[in-house]
Amino acid sequence: MSHSIEFQHIGKTFPGVRALNDINFKAESGKVMALLGENGAGKSTLLKIMSGDLPAYDGTILLDEKPITFDSPYHAITAGISVIYQERQVIPELSVMENLFVGELPTNRFGFVDKAKLREETSRIIDDFEVPFKPDDIVGGLSIANQQMIEIMKAYRRDPKVIAFDEPTAPLAESEIGILFKLILRLKDQGKTILYVSHRLSEIFEIADEIVVLKDGELAKTFKTTETDENELVRTMVGREIGDTYSTLERNGKFGDILLEVDNIVTPYVNNISFTLRKGEILGLAGLVGAGRTEVARAIFGADPVLSGEIRIEGKPVKFQKPKHAIDAGIALCPEDRKEQGLVLYRNITDNTCMPVFDKLTTGVFLDPAKETRLADEAVRKYSIKTPTTDKLVVELSGGNQQKVILGRWTSDEVTPKLLILDEPTKGIDVGTKAEIYQMICDFAKQGMGVILVSSELIEVINLADTIVVMCGGRVTGRLPRKEATEENVLALAMKTDAGEKM
Ligand SMILES: Nc1ncnc2c1ncn2[C@@H]1O[C@H](COP(=O)(O)OP(=O)(O)OP(=O)(O)O)[C@@H](O)[C@H]1O
Ligand SMILES: [Mg+2]
Known part of the structure:
Protein backbone atom coordinates (compact mmCIF):
# COMPACT_ATOMS: atom_id res chain seq x y z
CA MET A 1 0.00 0.00 0.00
CA GLY A 239 26.45 28.51 4.11
CA ARG A 240 30.15 28.27 3.22
CA GLU A 241 32.78 25.84 1.94
CA ILE A 242 34.56 23.78 4.56
CA GLY A 243 37.16 22.03 2.47
CA ASP A 244 39.52 19.47 3.94
CA THR A 245 39.12 19.91 7.68
CA TYR A 246 42.28 18.08 8.60
CA SER A 247 44.86 19.54 6.27
CA THR A 248 44.09 23.08 7.44
CA LEU A 249 44.55 22.31 11.16
CA GLU A 250 47.19 24.26 13.02
CA ARG A 251 48.91 21.61 15.08
CA ASN A 252 51.32 21.60 17.96
CA GLY A 253 54.78 20.64 16.74
CA LYS A 254 56.65 20.18 20.01
CA PHE A 255 56.00 18.04 23.04
CA GLY A 256 57.08 18.69 26.62
CA ASP A 257 57.85 16.34 29.54
CA ILE A 258 55.91 13.21 30.23
CA LEU A 259 52.51 14.09 31.69
CA LEU A 260 50.80 10.75 32.13
CA GLU A 261 52.11 7.24 32.50
CA VAL A 262 49.66 4.38 32.51
CA ASP A 263 51.74 1.47 33.69
CA ASN A 264 50.33 -1.99 33.25
CA ILE A 265 46.95 -1.27 34.81
CA VAL A 266 44.22 -3.83 35.29
CA THR A 267 40.61 -2.88 36.02
CA PRO A 268 37.48 -5.05 36.08
CA TYR A 269 37.17 -4.30 32.35
CA VAL A 270 40.66 -3.96 30.85
CA ASN A 271 44.00 -5.78 31.15
CA ASN A 272 47.65 -4.75 31.26
CA ILE A 273 47.18 -1.33 29.72
CA SER A 274 50.36 0.72 29.29
CA PHE A 275 51.08 3.96 27.47
CA THR A 276 52.61 7.38 28.07
CA LEU A 277 51.44 10.84 27.10
CA ARG A 278 53.62 13.91 26.88
CA LYS A 279 52.56 17.51 27.50
CA GLY A 280 51.23 18.95 24.27
CA GLU A 281 50.50 15.56 22.77
CA ILE A 282 47.20 14.21 21.45
CA LEU A 283 46.89 10.49 22.03
CA GLY A 284 44.14 8.69 20.16
CA LEU A 285 42.59 5.53 21.55
CA ALA A 286 41.32 3.54 18.60
CA GLY A 287 39.41 0.28 18.54
CA LEU A 288 36.06 -1.22 17.79
CA VAL A 289 33.07 -0.68 20.06
CA GLY A 290 33.63 -2.80 23.18
CA ALA A 291 37.44 -2.71 22.89
CA GLY A 292 37.69 -1.04 26.31
CA ARG A 293 38.59 2.52 25.33
CA THR A 294 35.92 4.18 27.48
CA GLU A 295 36.95 1.91 30.34
CA VAL A 296 40.56 3.10 30.13
CA ALA A 297 39.35 6.70 30.20
CA ARG A 298 37.17 5.96 33.23
CA ALA A 299 40.02 4.27 35.10
CA ILE A 300 42.32 7.28 34.60
CA PHE A 301 39.51 9.56 35.79
CA GLY A 302 38.90 7.57 38.98
CA ALA A 303 35.48 6.41 37.83
CA ASP A 304 36.44 2.71 37.74
CA PRO A 305 38.75 0.98 40.25
CA VAL A 306 42.35 0.20 39.29
CA LEU A 307 43.05 -3.31 40.61
CA SER A 308 46.77 -3.42 39.86
CA GLY A 309 49.43 -1.46 38.03
CA GLU A 310 50.06 2.25 38.45
CA ILE A 311 49.02 5.60 37.02
CA ARG A 312 51.53 8.45 37.34
CA ILE A 313 50.94 12.13 36.66
CA GLU A 314 54.12 14.17 36.15
CA GLY A 315 56.07 11.27 37.61
CA LYS A 316 54.02 10.97 40.82
CA PRO A 317 51.85 7.88 41.42
CA VAL A 318 48.16 8.75 41.85
CA LYS A 319 45.26 6.69 43.17
CA PHE A 320 41.96 8.43 42.56
CA GLN A 321 39.10 6.93 44.56
CA LYS A 322 36.53 9.02 42.70
CA PRO A 323 36.33 11.53 39.82
CA LYS A 324 36.41 14.48 42.23
CA HIS A 325 40.00 13.56 43.13
CA ALA A 326 40.95 13.39 39.46
CA ILE A 327 39.35 16.77 38.78
CA ASP A 328 41.31 18.27 41.69
CA ALA A 329 44.48 16.89 40.14
CA GLY A 330 43.72 18.66 36.85
CA ILE A 331 42.06 15.90 34.85
CA ALA A 332 38.88 16.46 32.86
CA LEU A 333 36.67 13.88 31.17
CA CYS A 334 33.99 14.65 28.59
CA PRO A 335 32.00 11.41 28.74
CA GLU A 336 30.59 9.38 25.89
CA ASP A 337 26.98 9.32 26.97
CA ARG A 338 25.87 12.86 27.61
CA LYS A 339 22.51 11.83 28.94
CA GLU A 340 23.69 9.47 31.64
CA GLN A 341 26.98 10.93 32.71
CA GLY A 342 27.36 14.40 31.41
CA LEU A 343 24.48 16.73 31.95
CA VAL A 344 21.77 17.64 34.41
CA LEU A 345 19.01 18.21 31.89
CA TYR A 346 16.66 20.24 34.04
CA ARG A 347 19.28 22.84 35.01
CA ASN A 348 20.33 25.73 32.80
CA ILE A 349 23.43 26.15 30.63
CA THR A 350 25.30 28.18 33.25
CA ASP A 351 24.81 25.55 35.96
CA ASN A 352 25.78 22.78 33.60
CA THR A 353 29.00 24.40 32.47
CA CYS A 354 30.00 25.35 36.00
CA MET A 355 28.85 22.42 38.12
CA PRO A 356 31.89 20.14 38.03
CA VAL A 357 34.26 23.04 38.53
CA PHE A 358 32.50 25.01 41.26
CA ASP A 359 35.69 24.87 43.35
CA LYS A 360 37.52 26.88 40.75
CA LEU A 361 34.85 29.56 40.55
CA THR A 362 34.95 30.84 44.10
CA THR A 363 36.20 34.14 45.36
CA GLY A 364 37.06 33.57 49.01
CA VAL A 365 34.62 30.87 50.05
CA PHE A 366 31.70 32.03 47.93
CA LEU A 367 30.81 31.03 44.41
CA ASP A 368 31.52 34.02 42.22
CA PRO A 369 28.54 34.68 39.91
CA ALA A 370 30.68 36.83 37.64
CA LYS A 371 33.05 33.91 37.04
CA GLU A 372 30.11 31.60 36.46
CA THR A 373 28.62 33.94 33.90
CA ARG A 374 31.99 34.39 32.18
CA LEU A 375 32.49 30.67 31.86
CA ALA A 376 29.01 30.03 30.45
CA ASP A 377 29.21 32.99 28.04
CA GLU A 378 32.59 31.82 26.82
CA ALA A 379 31.26 28.33 26.16
CA VAL A 380 28.31 29.68 24.18
CA ARG A 381 30.58 31.92 22.13
CA LYS A 382 33.38 29.43 21.48
CA TYR A 383 31.13 26.63 20.32
CA SER A 384 28.34 28.73 18.79
CA ILE A 385 25.80 27.09 21.12
CA LYS A 386 22.46 27.97 19.62
CA THR A 387 20.43 29.54 22.43
CA PRO A 388 18.83 32.91 23.24
CA THR A 389 20.36 33.01 26.79
CA THR A 390 22.55 30.99 29.15
CA ASP A 391 19.48 30.58 31.39
CA LYS A 392 17.94 28.11 28.97
CA LEU A 393 17.45 24.62 30.38
CA VAL A 394 19.77 22.09 28.79
CA VAL A 395 16.81 19.81 28.05
CA GLU A 396 15.56 22.50 25.66
CA LEU A 397 18.75 22.56 23.60
CA SER A 398 19.15 20.50 20.45
CA GLY A 399 21.19 17.29 20.80
CA GLY A 400 24.37 18.69 19.28
CA ASN A 401 24.17 21.84 21.35
CA GLN A 402 23.94 19.74 24.52
CA GLN A 403 27.19 18.08 23.49
CA LYS A 404 28.79 21.50 23.08
CA VAL A 405 27.86 22.43 26.67
CA ILE A 406 29.92 19.47 27.91
CA LEU A 407 32.91 20.56 25.86
CA GLY A 408 32.49 24.13 27.04
CA ARG A 409 32.88 23.07 30.66
CA TRP A 410 36.47 22.11 30.41
CA THR A 411 37.87 24.46 27.88
CA SER A 412 37.45 27.92 29.30
CA ASP A 413 40.12 30.27 30.60
CA GLU A 414 38.76 29.81 34.15
CA VAL A 415 39.30 26.06 34.14
CA THR A 416 42.34 24.73 32.42
CA PRO A 417 42.94 21.05 33.00
CA LYS A 418 46.35 19.44 32.51
CA LEU A 419 44.87 16.40 30.94
CA LEU A 420 41.73 16.45 28.86
CA ILE A 421 40.03 13.16 28.05
CA LEU A 422 37.46 13.37 25.26
CA ASP A 423 35.22 10.34 24.73
CA GLU A 424 33.37 10.65 21.41
CA PRO A 425 33.47 14.47 21.47
CA THR A 426 31.86 14.96 18.06
CA LYS A 427 28.94 12.58 18.44
CA GLY A 428 25.86 14.34 17.06
CA ILE A 429 27.85 17.43 16.06
CA ASP A 430 27.29 18.94 12.61
CA VAL A 431 30.06 19.05 9.99
CA GLY A 432 30.76 22.77 10.35
CA THR A 433 31.17 22.69 14.12
CA LYS A 434 33.24 19.51 13.90
CA ALA A 435 35.96 21.45 12.13
CA GLU A 436 35.95 24.03 14.93
CA ILE A 437 36.18 21.32 17.57
CA TYR A 438 39.18 19.73 15.82
CA GLN A 439 41.02 23.04 15.88
CA MET A 440 40.03 23.51 19.53
CA ILE A 441 41.58 20.11 20.36
CA CYS A 442 44.82 21.11 18.63
CA ASP A 443 44.77 24.40 20.54
CA PHE A 444 44.59 22.56 23.88
CA ALA A 445 47.67 20.65 22.87
CA LYS A 446 49.44 23.84 21.84
CA GLN A 447 48.83 25.22 25.33
CA GLY A 448 50.73 22.24 26.71
CA MET A 449 47.76 20.13 27.80
CA GLY A 450 47.75 16.43 27.19
CA VAL A 451 44.73 15.15 25.29
CA ILE A 452 43.33 11.63 25.11
CA LEU A 453 40.84 11.25 22.28
CA VAL A 454 38.45 8.34 21.97
CA SER A 455 36.38 8.22 18.81
CA SER A 456 34.71 5.53 16.81
CA GLU A 457 35.25 7.59 13.68
CA LEU A 458 38.60 6.12 12.80
CA ILE A 459 39.37 8.86 10.32
CA GLU A 460 39.06 11.40 13.13
CA VAL A 461 41.58 9.61 15.36
CA ILE A 462 44.05 9.00 12.56
CA ASN A 463 44.04 12.62 11.49
CA LEU A 464 44.04 14.32 14.88
CA ALA A 465 46.18 12.19 17.16
CA ASP A 466 49.97 12.44 17.28
CA THR A 467 50.11 8.89 18.58
CA ILE A 468 47.49 6.21 18.15
CA VAL A 469 47.12 3.44 20.69
CA VAL A 470 44.95 0.64 19.37
CA MET A 471 42.90 -1.63 21.63
CA CYS A 472 41.06 -4.89 21.16
CA GLY A 473 39.24 -7.00 23.74
CA GLY A 474 40.38 -4.92 26.70
CA ARG A 475 44.07 -4.96 25.73
CA VAL A 476 46.50 -2.75 23.86
CA THR A 477 47.31 -4.35 20.50
CA GLY A 478 49.53 -1.69 18.97
CA ARG A 479 50.90 1.82 18.98
CA LEU A 480 51.48 3.98 15.88
CA PRO A 481 52.64 7.53 15.21
CA ARG A 482 50.29 9.51 12.96
CA LYS A 483 52.65 9.28 9.98
CA GLU A 484 52.38 5.48 9.98
CA ALA A 485 48.66 5.20 10.73
CA THR A 486 46.29 4.24 7.94
CA GLU A 487 42.75 2.96 8.23
CA GLU A 488 43.95 -0.49 7.18
CA ASN A 489 46.73 -0.95 9.71
CA VAL A 490 44.72 0.54 12.59
CA LEU A 491 41.79 -1.72 11.75
CA ALA A 492 44.05 -4.75 11.56
CA LEU A 493 45.28 -4.02 15.10
CA ALA A 494 41.74 -3.30 16.27
CA MET A 495 40.75 -6.81 15.25
CA LYS A 496 43.86 -8.54 16.58
CA THR A 497 42.40 -10.71 19.31
CA ASP A 498 45.46 -12.85 19.95
CA ALA A 499 47.55 -10.14 21.62
CA GLY A 500 49.99 -11.40 24.23
CA GLU A 501 49.80 -10.60 27.94
CA LYS A 502 52.12 -7.64 27.59
CA MET A 503 53.15 -5.41 24.72
N1 LIG B 1 11.51 22.27 24.35
C1 LIG B 1 12.16 23.32 23.84
N2 LIG B 1 12.10 24.51 24.44
C2 LIG B 1 12.74 25.57 23.95
N3 LIG B 1 13.49 25.57 22.82
C3 LIG B 1 13.60 24.40 22.16
C4 LIG B 1 12.94 23.22 22.63
N4 LIG B 1 13.23 22.21 21.79
C5 LIG B 1 14.02 22.73 20.82
N5 LIG B 1 14.25 24.05 21.04
C6 LIG B 1 15.05 24.95 20.19
O1 LIG B 1 14.62 24.81 18.84
C7 LIG B 1 15.74 24.88 17.95
C8 LIG B 1 15.78 23.66 17.06
O2 LIG B 1 16.13 22.52 17.83
P1 LIG B 1 16.16 21.03 17.25
O3 LIG B 1 16.30 20.14 18.43
O4 LIG B 1 14.99 20.83 16.36
O5 LIG B 1 17.51 21.04 16.40
P2 LIG B 1 18.17 19.86 15.54
O6 LIG B 1 18.14 20.28 14.12
O7 LIG B 1 17.53 18.58 15.89
O8 LIG B 1 19.69 19.92 16.05
P3 LIG B 1 20.75 18.72 16.41
O9 LIG B 1 21.45 18.37 15.17
O10 LIG B 1 21.70 19.40 17.36
O11 LIG B 1 20.00 17.61 17.06
C9 LIG B 1 16.98 25.03 18.84
O12 LIG B 1 17.32 26.38 18.90
C10 LIG B 1 16.50 24.54 20.20
O13 LIG B 1 17.21 25.14 21.26
MG1 LIG C 1 18.17 16.91 16.92
Missing part, protein backbone atom coordinates in the same frame (compact mmCIF):
# COMPACT_ATOMS: atom_id res chain seq x y z
CA SER A 2 1.16 3.49 -0.78
CA HIS A 3 1.71 6.09 1.94
CA SER A 4 2.87 9.65 2.21
CA ILE A 5 3.37 12.41 4.69
CA GLU A 6 3.24 16.03 3.64
CA PHE A 7 4.20 19.15 5.59
CA GLN A 8 2.45 22.39 4.67
CA HIS A 9 3.58 25.72 6.12
CA ILE A 10 4.82 24.12 9.34
CA GLY A 11 6.07 26.59 11.94
CA LYS A 12 7.03 26.33 15.59
CA THR A 13 8.12 28.96 18.09
CA PHE A 14 9.76 28.36 21.46
CA PRO A 15 10.42 31.24 23.87
CA GLY A 16 13.01 33.35 22.08
CA VAL A 17 13.48 30.89 19.18
CA ARG A 18 11.69 30.46 15.86
CA ALA A 19 12.62 26.77 15.57
CA LEU A 20 10.71 26.16 12.31
CA ASN A 21 9.31 28.55 9.75
CA ASP A 22 7.06 27.73 6.78
CA ILE A 23 8.34 24.22 6.07
CA ASN A 24 6.84 22.60 2.97
CA PHE A 25 7.73 19.18 1.58
CA LYS A 26 6.30 15.76 0.91
CA ALA A 27 7.85 12.39 1.72
CA GLU A 28 6.59 9.51 -0.44
CA SER A 29 6.01 5.80 -0.07
CA GLY A 30 8.96 3.42 -0.49
CA LYS A 31 11.54 6.19 -0.20
CA VAL A 32 14.01 7.42 2.35
CA MET A 33 13.91 11.18 2.81
CA ALA A 34 16.93 12.51 4.72
CA LEU A 35 16.75 15.62 6.88
CA LEU A 36 20.04 17.47 7.08
CA GLY A 37 21.06 20.61 8.89
CA GLU A 38 23.35 22.14 11.48
CA ASN A 39 22.84 21.66 15.20
CA GLY A 40 19.68 23.53 16.14
CA ALA A 41 18.39 23.76 12.54
CA GLY A 42 15.02 22.27 13.58
CA LYS A 43 15.24 18.61 12.51
CA SER A 44 14.20 17.07 15.81
CA THR A 45 11.50 19.69 16.29
CA LEU A 46 9.88 18.65 13.02
CA LEU A 47 9.97 14.99 14.06
CA LYS A 48 8.52 15.85 17.47
CA ILE A 49 5.63 17.63 15.78
CA MET A 50 4.82 14.60 13.66
CA SER A 51 5.09 12.31 16.68
CA GLY A 52 2.49 14.34 18.56
CA ASP A 53 5.01 15.46 21.18
CA LEU A 54 4.64 19.15 20.36
CA PRO A 55 0.90 19.68 19.82
CA ALA A 56 0.99 23.47 19.36
CA TYR A 57 2.37 24.32 15.91
CA ASP A 58 1.42 26.25 12.77
CA GLY A 59 0.50 24.69 9.45
CA THR A 60 -0.94 21.37 8.38
CA ILE A 61 0.31 17.80 8.16
CA LEU A 62 -1.27 15.46 5.61
CA LEU A 63 -1.00 11.72 6.17
CA ASP A 64 -1.93 9.74 3.04
CA GLU A 65 -3.22 12.99 1.51
CA LYS A 66 -5.61 13.69 4.43
CA PRO A 67 -5.08 16.46 7.01
CA ILE A 68 -4.35 15.11 10.44
CA THR A 69 -3.75 16.70 13.82
CA PHE A 70 -2.01 15.01 16.72
CA ASP A 71 -3.07 15.68 20.29
CA SER A 72 -0.64 13.22 21.85
CA PRO A 73 2.08 10.71 20.97
CA TYR A 74 -0.48 7.95 21.37
CA HIS A 75 -2.64 9.54 18.69
CA ALA A 76 0.26 9.69 16.23
CA ILE A 77 1.16 6.07 16.90
CA THR A 78 -2.39 4.85 16.29
CA ALA A 79 -2.49 6.90 13.07
CA GLY A 80 0.58 4.95 11.89
CA ILE A 81 3.53 7.24 12.64
CA SER A 82 6.51 6.01 14.65
CA VAL A 83 9.40 8.27 15.58
CA ILE A 84 12.66 7.03 17.04
CA TYR A 85 14.01 9.89 19.10
CA GLN A 86 17.53 11.23 19.25
CA GLU A 87 17.66 10.57 23.00
CA ARG A 88 16.87 7.06 24.15
CA GLN A 89 13.55 6.53 25.85
CA VAL A 90 13.94 2.91 27.03
CA ILE A 91 13.04 2.02 30.60
CA PRO A 92 16.23 0.45 32.02
CA GLU A 93 14.50 -1.43 34.85
CA LEU A 94 12.22 -3.37 32.49
CA SER A 95 12.98 -6.36 30.29
CA VAL A 96 13.42 -6.24 26.53
CA MET A 97 9.90 -7.59 25.90
CA GLU A 98 8.29 -5.20 28.37
CA ASN A 99 10.07 -2.28 26.72
CA LEU A 100 8.94 -3.33 23.27
CA PHE A 101 5.30 -3.57 24.27
CA VAL A 102 5.12 -0.95 27.00
CA GLY A 103 1.62 0.53 27.16
CA GLU A 104 0.30 -2.26 24.92
CA LEU A 105 1.16 -5.44 26.78
CA PRO A 106 -0.86 -8.42 25.50
CA THR A 107 -3.24 -9.80 28.14
CA ASN A 108 -4.85 -13.19 28.53
CA ARG A 109 -8.55 -13.79 29.11
CA PHE A 110 -8.13 -13.16 32.87
CA GLY A 111 -6.72 -9.71 32.21
CA PHE A 112 -3.16 -10.65 33.20
CA VAL A 113 -0.15 -9.97 31.01
CA ASP A 114 0.26 -12.91 28.66
CA LYS A 115 3.97 -13.52 29.17
CA ALA A 116 4.14 -16.47 26.78
CA LYS A 117 2.69 -14.41 23.95
CA LEU A 118 4.88 -11.44 24.84
CA ARG A 119 7.98 -13.62 24.77
CA GLU A 120 7.01 -15.26 21.49
CA GLU A 121 6.31 -11.99 19.67
CA THR A 122 9.51 -10.46 21.01
CA SER A 123 11.53 -13.46 19.82
CA ARG A 124 10.13 -12.98 16.36
CA ILE A 125 11.27 -9.35 16.25
CA ILE A 126 14.68 -10.27 17.71
CA ASP A 127 15.13 -12.75 14.84
CA ASP A 128 14.37 -10.01 12.31
CA PHE A 129 17.00 -7.78 13.89
CA GLU A 130 19.74 -10.41 14.40
CA VAL A 131 20.58 -8.95 17.84
CA PRO A 132 22.40 -10.85 20.60
CA PHE A 133 19.93 -10.47 23.49
CA LYS A 134 16.85 -12.30 24.79
CA PRO A 135 13.26 -11.25 25.55
CA ASP A 136 13.79 -11.51 29.32
CA ASP A 137 17.07 -9.54 29.49
CA ILE A 138 16.86 -6.37 31.58
CA VAL A 139 17.46 -3.41 29.29
CA GLY A 140 19.62 -1.43 31.73
CA GLY A 141 22.23 -4.19 31.58
CA LEU A 142 22.61 -4.01 27.78
CA SER A 143 25.10 -1.87 25.89
CA ILE A 144 24.03 1.57 24.71
CA ALA A 145 24.09 0.30 21.12
CA ASN A 146 21.71 -2.51 22.00
CA GLN A 147 19.43 -0.14 23.90
CA GLN A 148 19.27 1.93 20.75
CA MET A 149 18.37 -1.19 18.75
CA ILE A 150 15.47 -1.78 21.18
CA GLU A 151 14.29 1.75 20.52
CA ILE A 152 14.21 0.95 16.81
CA MET A 153 12.54 -2.42 17.37
CA LYS A 154 9.82 -0.70 19.40
CA ALA A 155 8.94 1.56 16.48
CA TYR A 156 9.22 -1.28 13.95
CA ARG A 157 6.92 -3.70 15.75
CA ARG A 158 4.00 -1.28 15.48
CA ASP A 159 4.14 -1.74 11.70
CA PRO A 160 3.79 1.99 11.03
CA LYS A 161 3.06 3.71 7.70
CA VAL A 162 5.64 6.39 8.37
CA ILE A 163 8.80 5.82 10.38
CA ALA A 164 11.27 8.52 11.32
CA PHE A 165 14.79 7.99 12.66
CA ASP A 166 16.53 10.83 14.52
CA GLU A 167 20.28 10.12 14.39
CA PRO A 168 19.83 6.40 14.92
CA THR A 169 23.44 5.47 14.24
CA ALA A 170 25.14 7.86 16.70
CA PRO A 171 25.45 5.14 19.37
CA LEU A 172 25.80 2.18 16.97
CA ALA A 173 28.84 0.20 15.86
CA GLU A 174 29.49 -0.78 12.22
CA SER A 175 27.85 -4.19 12.57
CA GLU A 176 24.64 -2.73 13.99
CA ILE A 177 24.59 0.00 11.34
CA GLY A 178 24.67 -2.80 8.77
CA ILE A 179 21.67 -4.48 10.39
CA LEU A 180 19.78 -1.18 10.55
CA PHE A 181 20.39 -0.36 6.89
CA LYS A 182 19.20 -3.79 5.79
CA LEU A 183 16.08 -3.22 7.81
CA ILE A 184 15.49 0.22 6.31
CA LEU A 185 15.75 -1.30 2.83
CA ARG A 186 13.16 -3.88 3.83
CA LEU A 187 10.85 -1.13 5.12
CA LYS A 188 11.29 0.69 1.80
CA ASP A 189 10.29 -2.45 -0.09
CA GLN A 190 7.18 -2.70 2.05
CA GLY A 191 6.21 0.79 0.85
CA LYS A 192 6.80 2.62 4.14
CA THR A 193 7.65 6.29 4.14
CA ILE A 194 10.96 6.85 5.91
CA LEU A 195 12.47 10.02 7.32
CA TYR A 196 16.11 9.86 8.33
CA VAL A 197 18.20 12.40 10.28
CA SER A 198 21.98 12.07 10.47
CA HIS A 199 25.10 14.21 10.56
CA ARG A 200 27.08 11.51 8.76
CA LEU A 201 26.97 12.42 5.10
CA SER A 202 28.30 9.06 3.96
CA GLU A 203 25.20 7.43 5.45
CA ILE A 204 22.93 9.86 3.68
CA PHE A 205 24.47 8.91 0.34
CA GLU A 206 24.14 5.24 1.17
CA ILE A 207 20.53 5.18 2.29
CA ALA A 208 18.60 8.29 1.20
CA ASP A 209 16.67 8.85 -2.03
CA GLU A 210 16.00 12.51 -1.40
CA ILE A 211 17.42 15.13 0.94
CA VAL A 212 15.81 18.11 2.62
CA VAL A 213 18.27 20.64 4.03
CA LEU A 214 17.07 22.82 6.90
CA LYS A 215 18.89 25.98 7.87
CA ASP A 216 17.92 28.11 10.88
CA GLY A 217 14.43 26.65 10.88
CA GLU A 218 13.81 27.26 7.17
CA LEU A 219 13.83 24.81 4.31
CA ALA A 220 17.00 25.75 2.44
CA LYS A 221 16.75 23.29 -0.45
CA THR A 222 15.59 19.83 -1.52
CA PHE A 223 17.86 17.46 -3.47
CA LYS A 224 17.73 14.09 -5.18
CA THR A 225 20.66 12.13 -3.74
CA THR A 226 21.89 11.14 -7.20
CA GLU A 227 22.01 14.76 -8.31
CA THR A 228 24.15 16.26 -5.54
CA ASP A 229 27.44 15.74 -3.71
CA GLU A 230 28.95 16.31 -0.26
CA ASN A 231 30.31 19.75 -1.08
CA GLU A 232 26.99 21.05 -2.28
CA LEU A 233 25.18 19.68 0.77
CA VAL A 234 27.69 21.19 3.18
CA ARG A 235 27.51 24.53 1.40
CA THR A 236 23.73 24.53 1.67
CA MET A 237 23.81 23.50 5.31
CA VAL A 238 26.59 25.68 6.63
